[in-house]
Amino acid sequence: MSELQNELRDRQLKYISLCGEEIRRREEELGRKLTACVVTFGCQMNARDSEKLLGILEQIGFVATESEEADIVIYNTCTVRENANSRVYGRLGRLHSMKKKNPDKLIGLCGCMAQEKGVIETIKRSYRYVDIVFGTFNVFAVAELLYNRFTSGSQVIDIWDSAKDIVEDLPTDRKFKFKSGVNIMYGCNNFCSYCIVPYVRGREKSREPEEIIAEISHLVADGVKEVMLLGQNVNSYGKSLEYPVTFAQLLKRIEQIDGLERIRFMTPHPKDLSDELIEVVGQSEKICNHIHLPLQSGSSRLLKLMNRHYTKESYLALVEKIRAGIPNVSITTDIIVGFPGETEEDFEDTLDVVRKSRFDSAFTFIYSKRTGTPAAEMEDQVPEDVVKERFNRLLKTVDEVAHEQIKRFEGTVQKVLVEDVSEHDPEYVTGRMTGNVLVHFKGDASLAGTVVPVRCTESKGFYYFGEKV
Numbered sequence: 001m002s003e004l005q006n007e008l009r010d011r012q013l014k015y016i017s018l019c020g021e022e023i024r025r026r027e028e029e030l031g032r033k034l035t036a037c038v039v040t041f042g043c044q045m046n047a048r049d050s051e052k053l054l055g056i057l058e059q060i061g062f063v064a065t066e067s068e069e070a071d072i073v074i075y076n077t078c079t080v081r082e083n084a085n086s087r088v089y090g091r092l093g094r095l096h097s098m099k100k101k102n103p104d105k106l107i108g109l110c111g112c113m114a115q116e117k118g119v120i121e122t123i124k125r126s127y128r129y130v131d132i133v134f135g136t137f138n139v140f141a142v143a144e145l146l147y148n149r150f151t152s153g154s155q156v157i158d159i160w161d162s163a164k165d166i167v168e169d170l171p172t173d174r175k176f177k178f179k180s181g182v183n184i185m186y187g188c189n190n191f192c193s194y195c196i197v198p199y200v201r202g203r204e205k206s207r208e209p210e211e212i213i214a215e216i217s218h219l220v221a222d223g224v225k226e227v228m229l230l231g232q233n234v235n236s237y238g239k240s241l242e243y244p245v246t247f248a249q250l251l252k253r254i255e256q257i258d259g260l261e262r263i264r265f266m267t268p269h270p271k272d273l274s275d276e277l278i279e280v281v282g283q284s285e286k287i288c289n290h291i292h293l294p295l296q297s298g299s300s301r302l303l304k305l306m307n308r309h310y311t312k313e314s315y316l317a318l319v320e321k322i323r324a325g326i327p328n329v330s331i332t333t334d335i336i337v338g339f340p341g342e343t344e345e346d347f348e349d350t351l352d353v354v355r356k357s358r359f360d361s362a363f364t365f366i367y368s369k370r371t372g373t374p375a376a377e378m379e380d381q382v383p384e385d386v387v388k389e390r391f392n393r394l395l396k397t398v399d400e401v402a403h404e405q406i407k408r409f410e411g412t413v414q415k416v417l418v419e420d421v422s423e424h425d426p427e428y429v430t431g432r433m434t435g436n437v438l439v440h441f442k443g444d445a446s447l448a449g450t451v452v453p454v455r456c457t458e459s460k461g462f463y464y465f466g467e468k469v
């Protein structure tokens with residue numbers, strides 16, 4: 001770690017300790033521990049940031065809780081779709097009512113929404129009771145912001161516009177002991193025409209491979225068996241480093257880490273998924289046979305308008321190449337319905353690609369107009385009833401294809417990483433196959449975090465019942 005990194009980390013540790021003093025003072029006054037709740041909206045990157053937030057808050061002295069009655073509540077927001085923002089504003093209103101009863105309650109807002117143009121003005125104007133507001137780049141500085149709030153007595157807003165001096169090695173509180181997300185890069189340079197992410201998460205920036213390897217080695221020493229490497233487009237990992245490294249080369253190095261059993265990654269863009277990557281995944285014991293390959297639309301015409309840089313044909317050819325190179329691979333995807341100007345013919349192309357690509361599952365989204373993106377300016381926004389009707393047809397096709405696909409595991413024995421006791425039946429545990437398909441089978445809590453062979457006995461559409469062998 002560089003000297004600057006050490007300095008920045010020590011600075012945060014100092015603020016953690018200063019906040020700790022304030023929290024202990026309040027604890028004595030109240031005669032009880034103070035609690036902290038971090039609510040995550042959106043993607044895996046936010047989930048990882050929330051683990052960091054909670055880790056720091058616990059280090060300060062808060063006790064984690066899932067109840068929003070907590071002494072500090074932080075909303076880690078997503079802004080990919082418009083209705084996510086309205087929901088957050090509504091929920092802030094509810095927190096305000098609680099704060100009226102408990103004036104010492106602290107409210108924080110961070111994440112992508114805070115990076116969006118206009119949101120800060122709204123917060124300053126109508127949400128004065130929110131105590132700390134920060135973005136996606138300074139999550140690690142939550143203690144510093146909190147301390148500023150304590151000493152200034154007024155709203156603290158600190159939004160950065162790039163990933164300049166990110167501090168990584170501060171305490172985290174992982175949701176799962178045996179699996180963890182790991183950021184390998186930040187930001188996005190792709191500017192898909194519907195997407196707000198490049199505007200709120202800034203330009204692509206890769207972390208040094210040594211830093212990533214060190215973080216994963218620490219995680220493994222702490223009991224982690226599976227990592228999920230996170231980036232908006234992992235295929236462009238390493239291009240801008242002083243000594244460029246490809247994503248496939250990074251994977252090969254991560255594979256060498258003893259004790260690490262599974263490696264996942266998200267998300268590769270179909271426009272630049274390399275043969276080298278397919279080869280590395282295909283040959284690896286540790287890298288999961290799962291490729292999440294966002295399609296967005298099956299129409300070459302719309303893909304061009306979306307600025308995706310591939311066509312229906314090239315996407316289908318890529319799927320075939322992946323299937324040929326990675327035995328028994330699970331391919332999953334993201335699809336948007338109702339992009340401006342989408343015709344019935346365009347939509348039929350999407351259904352066609354779903355059938356031909358044989359996805360194991362798909363996240364399906366109704367297009368949401370995001371102010372500031374090129375698509376928001378496009379004419380021919382598709383009427384709501386047409387979008388809804390297409391969306392339902394898409395869901396039906398995705399379900400049919402997925403059920404058919406998932407059946408291929410019936411009777412086979414798969415390695416399953418056990419996550420937890422089943423929510424529905426305490427005699428069962430739940431785990432995931434390498435393709436990410438869920439399996440429930442008889443077992444107890446002692447299996448959590450281990451990889452066990454399980455025979456897939458009964459397909460239930462999206463998941464399996466099985467038996468440990």
Ligand code: 5AD
Pocket residue numbers: 080081194195196294296334335336365366367368369370
């Ligand atoms: N409307 C609907 N879905 C969107 N996504 C991104 N932007 C939008 C939008 N404006 C979806 C894409 C992406 C996923 C994370 O969110 O499918 O892959």
Ligand code: SF4
Pocket residue numbers: 188189190191192195196197198232233269
């Ligand atoms: Fe958004 Fe496209 Fe970047 Fe994904 S690749 S974050 S969809 S702009």
